[in-house]
Amino acid sequence: MGVRSSFWLFVIKRLGISVFLLWGVATIMFLAARLVPGDVISVMLGEEAAADPVARQAMIERFGLDRPVPEQYYLHMTNLVQGDFGISMRTRGPVADELARAVPASLELGILAGLISAILGIFLGTLSALQRGKLADQLIRVVTVTGISVPLFWLALVALYVFSFKLQMFPGIGRLSPGVAPPPTATGMYTIDALLAGQLGTFADAFMHLLIPGAVLAVFTMTLITRFTRSAVLEVLNEDYVRTARAKGLTSVRILFAHVLRAAFVPIVTVIGIMFGAVLAGAVLVEEIFNFPGIGQMMFRSAVFLDMPGMIGIGLVVAVIYVGISFVTDILYGVIDPRIRVS
Amino acid sequence: MGVPHRRIAAAAAATAALVLTAACGDGEGNGGDDQSGGQDQIIIDLLFDGQEASVDPHRAAAPSDRTMFRAMYDTLVTFPTADLSEPQPWLATEWSSNDDATEWTFQLRDDVTFSTGNDLTSEDVVWSLNRLKNVGDRASYLMDGLSVRADGDYTVVVESEVTNVAVPFILTSSNAAILDSEELAANGGTADESAASTDDAGIYLSSNSVGSGPYQLERYEAGSELVMTRNEQWWGNEPAYEQIVLRDAEPAVQRLNVSSGDSDIVVDLGQEEIAALGETELQVATSPGTNAWVLVFNLDDSVSTVTSSADFREAARMAIDWEALAELGGDGAQRHCGFILPTVASGLQEGDEGCIEFDVDGARSIIEDAGLDGETVTLTLQAFDRDGVNAVEVGSRIAQMWQDIGINAEIVEQPDAVVADLRNSGQIEVFIVPNSMRSPHPYTYVGTMNPSGGTSQSGESYRGGWQAADQSGAVHEPLPGQTECAALGVDGQNSASMDDAVPLYEDWQRCMNEVSPFIPLIVGTASVVAQPDLPEITDYHPLWAIDIPTYTGAAIG
Numbered sequence: 001m002g003v004r005s006s007f008w009l010f011v012i013k014r015l016g017i018s019v020f021l022l023w024g025v026a027t028i029m030f031l032a033a034r035l036v037p038g039d040v041i042s043v044m045l046g047e048e049a050a051a052d053p054v055a056r057q058a059m060i061e062r063f064g065l066d067r068p069v070p071e072q073y074y075l076h077m078t079n080l081v082q083g084d085f086g087i088s089m090r091t092r093g094p095v096a097d098e099l100a101r102a103v104p105a106s107l108e109l110g111i112l113a114g115l116i117s118a119i120l121g122i123f124l125g126t127l128s129a130l131q132r133g134k135l136a137d138q139l140i141r142v143v144t145v146t147g148i149s150v151p152l153f154w155l156a157l158v159a160l161y162v163f164s165f166k167l168q169m170f171p172g173i174g175r176l177s178p179g180v181a182p183p184p185t186a187t188g189m190y191t192i193d194a195l196l197a198g199q200l201g202t203f204a205d206a207f208m209h210l211l212i213p214g215a216v217l218a219v220f221t222m223t224l225i226t227r228f229t230r231s232a233v234l235e236v237l238n239e240d241y242v243r244t245a246r247a248k249g250l251t252s253v254r255i256l257f258a259h260v261l262r263a264a265f266v267p268i269v270t271v272i273g274i275m276f277g278a279v280l281a282g283a284v285l286v287e288e289i290f291n292f293p294g295i296g297q298m299m300f301r302s303a304v305f306l307d308m309p310g311m312i313g314i315g316l317v318v319a320v321i322y323v324g325i326s327f328v329t330d331i332l333y334g335v336i337d338p339r340i341r342v343s
Numbered sequence: 344m345g346v347p348h349r350r351i352a353a354a355a356a357a358t359a360a361l362v363l364t365a366a367c368g369d370g371e372g373n374g375g376d377d378q379s380g381g382q383d384q385i386i387i388d389l390l391f392d393g394q395e396a397s398v399d400p401h402r403a404a405a406p407s408d409r410t411m412f413r414a415m416y417d418t419l420v421t422f423p424t425a426d427l428s429e430p431q432p433w434l435a436t437e438w439s440s441n442d443d444a445t446e447w448t449f450q451l452r453d454d455v456t457f458s459t460g461n462d463l464t465s466e467d468v469v470w471s472l473n474r475l476k477n478v479g480d481r482a483s484y485l486m487d488g489l490s491v492r493a494d495g496d497y498t499v500v501v502e503s504e505v506t507n508v509a510v511p512f513i514l515t516s517s518n519a520a521i522l523d524s525e526e527l528a529a530n531g532g533t534a535d536e537s538a539a540s541t542d543d544a545g546i547y548l549s550s551n552s553v554g555s556g557p558y559q560l561e562r563y564e565a566g567s568e569l570v571m572t573r574n575e576q577w578w579g580n581e582p583a584y585e586q587i588v589l590r591d592a593e594p595a596v597q598r599l600n601v602s603s604g605d606s607d608i609v610v611d612l613g614q615e616e617i618a619a620l621g622e623t624e625l626q627v628a629t630s631p632g633t634n635a636w637v638l639v640f641n642l643d644d645s646v647s648t649v650t651s652s653a654d655f656r657e658a659a660r661m662a663i664d665w666e667a668l669a670e671l672g673g674d675g676a677q678r679h680c681g682f683i684l685p686t687v688a689s690g691l692q693e694g695d696e697g698c699i700e701f702d703v704d705g706a707r708s709i710i711e712d713a714g715l716d717g718e719t720v721t722l723t724l725q726a727f728d729r730d731g732v733n734a735v736e737v738g739s740r741i742a743q744m745w746q747d748i749g750i751n752a753e754i755v756e757q758p759d760a761v762v763a764d765l766r767n768s769g770q771i772e773v774f775i776v777p778n779s780m781r782s783p784h785p786y787t788y789v790g791t792m793n794p795s796g797g798t799s800q801s802g803e804s805y806r807g808g809w810q811a812a813d814q815s816g817a818v819h820e821p822l823p824g825q826t827e828c829a830a831l832g833v834d835g836q837n838s839a840s841m842d843d844a845v846p847l848y849e850d851w852q853r854c855m856n857e858v859s860p861f862i863p864l865i866v867g868t869a870s871v872v873a874q875p876d877l878p879e880i881t882d883y884h885p886l887w888a889i890d891i892p893t894y895t896g897a898a899i900g
Binding site: 061171174291297 | 386570586588595766
């Protein structure tokens with residue numbers, strides 16, 4: 001069997017595992033939502049209407065809660081397969097519609113946060129390693145310790161206060177300024193959709209609204225990437241082949257990019273993949289503070305409300321994102337280091 | 344290596360241009376070529392504290408929902424100002440009742456057109472109020488005991504099963520909104536008795552307006568933003584602003600927004616946030632809060648042998664330092680020890696009657712004599728603020744006060760769904776809750792706060808384990824004074840005039856304050872903060888925070 005066919009076998013296996021994982025997540029979310037104590041019907045109807053047996057029964061039937069749990073599970077899973085996530089108990093609208101709005105919003109924010117954290121993290125980590133023990137290294141280490149220690153919600157409020165309120169460099173909360181109509185939907189990401197529609201003003205507005213929450217969200221992951229990059233680069237710098245490259249008279253820049261960073265990238269890429277989870281976790285608070293209607297905000301509000309269809313929908317989306325990132329990370333290993341691809 | 348450098352330079356230039364383009368926008372989206380919000384708008388920040396259900400006035404009933412509905416959907420009568428003593432004409436120009444106040448006749452305007460272009464007639468009123476009643480949702484209780492019929496194109500008769508002078512007050516609720524029946528029926532709406540299971544218009548209403556108010560819905564993003572634009576069919580004065588934007592924002596963010604000019608008006612700042620504004624040119628209008636914070640003791644001895652003890656309840660009440668509690672609400676907050684309802688409810692004048700003197704020594708000796716020294720009670724609450732008063736702070740302070748008399752209070756925070764479950768099963772020992780404005784009339788409170796009995800196994804009293812009889816009909820031993828107290832409330836409800844009803848409701852509250860498991864605590868303050876160049880804001884509207892039709896000059900008269 002050749003290397004190419006082994007690779008595809010690997011891809012198929014990973015896909016199979018991914019489907020199994022998603023089924024597991026959907027099942028666990030379904031069961032967890034039913035095990036959590038609480039009376040969501042009363043929250044939906046208010047206490048007066050919930051005391052009316054007719055109104056209560058109608059709502060129970062509307063959400064299929066009168067059926068046996070195995071039947072609910074069967075219906076739930078068959079609906080999921082058909083892309084039907086059900087009706088949200090919180091918004092009373094289709095969960096799929098809300099996800100269709102929330103996922104692109106969070107992706108837009110997450111991609112920006114990921115880019116900021118990856119670029120700055122790798123840069124600072126490399127600089128810190130190259131300047132080991134010097135002032136720059138010390139300063140960067142102080143920054144990273146601070147970044148890990150600072151509570152995200154506090155940082156979000158401070159950033160909003162300083163950059164939006166005091167300096168007025170950036171707009172405030174939301175995805176767009178009040179009253180600005182969203183661009184025609186193509187991807188759901190306002191910056192891209194605005195560019196596709198040729199609406200530069202809307203693009204500028206959407207982009208500016210992304211910057212502060214994106215930067216806040218990037219802080220935690222950036223500090224971790226910085227620390228990982230520093231240790232990875234330090235490890236590679238001591239390798240024999242790096243000394244050999246120096247002895248051959250290669251320039252420092254060439255040694256750094258061609259030998260050091262390339263070798264250090266495998267652990268760094270792993271960390272970046274894992275860090276996306278931290279971005280999602282951070283989005284729960286950051287999106288709530290910035291009134292940014294993404295999956296973080298949806299997750300928070302669904303959980304507080306005990307909105308079962310909403311929680312299951314988000315759980316699945318997050319699982320898909322995780323599985324997807326894990327999949328892409330595995331593929332990237334092979335691209336960065338051919339030895340992994342062959343093995 | 345020259346080419347890569349040029350590529351890097353080009354990429355850097357493109358990135359710089361991108362950021363520059365973004366930075367050159369004014370941050371309001373107006374720096375570009377399109378879709379600008381324009382100057383003719385008001386941005387209002389408020390907590391979307393409802394369940395984020397669709398923009399359906401017959402279903403959603405949170406305070407923020409009321410603000411929205413008031414601007415988009417008309418009601419027969421209303422309160423255009425903060426004075427809640429007498430409903431004012433709106434869709435109905437005049438109204439009257441028969442002698443025993445069981446039949447109310449409303450005369451409608453004949454010049455009203457919905458934003459859809461259809462004319463408003465009495466059929467729309469009948470359909471809408473029946474839909475409110477039959478959808479079996481949060482505000483359907485408003486129509487309990489009421490039925491509606493048309494008497495000609497522009498006359499509506501509301502009949503009550505019992506004498507009910509509160510009917511016009513009840514119909515001021517923004518939930519009693521009049522919708523275009525033809526349009527909504529064509530889009531999944533129904534007013535039939537089966538509406539609880541067959542009505543499916545909620546999704547349609549999330550993106551369409553079918554009202555006749557001065558504004559109509561432009562777009563709604565659940566839990567984030569609602570944008571309204573002028574309704575060209577509006578029957579009153581032209582609103583001064585083309586667009587109203589309502590945004591969901593936490594109070595701390597609201598303060599930043601209004602300080603930086605990012606918001607025009609904010610409505611959820613507590614006194615701490617108001618104080619943090621410092622010396623400011625912003626308009627600040629403060630009014631008494633619309634929530635009366637109360638303690639609810641469980642009287643069921645199978646749930647708690649402590650709270651079901653009359654000695655404990657007496658001592659617990661004596662141990663409360665109302666003045667100290669009021670400090671938690673900041674400037675303007677008031678002790679609330681005489682009445683159990685919000686003080687802004689119509690026609691009521693709270694005095695000091697019913698306030699029990701703060702007496703720690705007396706309370707401690709009662710606890711010791713009753714053998715309750717060292718007992719522990721669980722104090723359940725939901726961690727939120729109302730009118731600048733925080734439930735956790737109130738709970739903590741009360742726990743301290745009870746500690747002084749030998750009672751340990753264990754504070755437990757629970758989310759909505761868990762609290763609902765515990766309350767409906769009557770399992771909460773002590774509960775702290777803001778008794779909010781259900782309606783600007785005491786009528787709707789009597790049923791829920793008088794002891795439940797027979798088939799009426801619901802309401803605040805039921806959740807507090809206060810039952811006159813259980814479902815089997817077995818009569819429970821009444822508390823001393825309970826029967827007389829309950830009768831006062833019912834007499835208030837059955838009064839044929841407000842003049843007769845008000846003194847009875849006041850007596851009912853004083854009596855309830857002594858007898859019932861409800862202990863009133865504190866009323867906070869509610870505020871509206873606005874930019875200085877906006878029209879003057881004089882007060883916080885108890886029902887919709889800010890009355891958009893009046894504020895924008897759309898209201899007639």
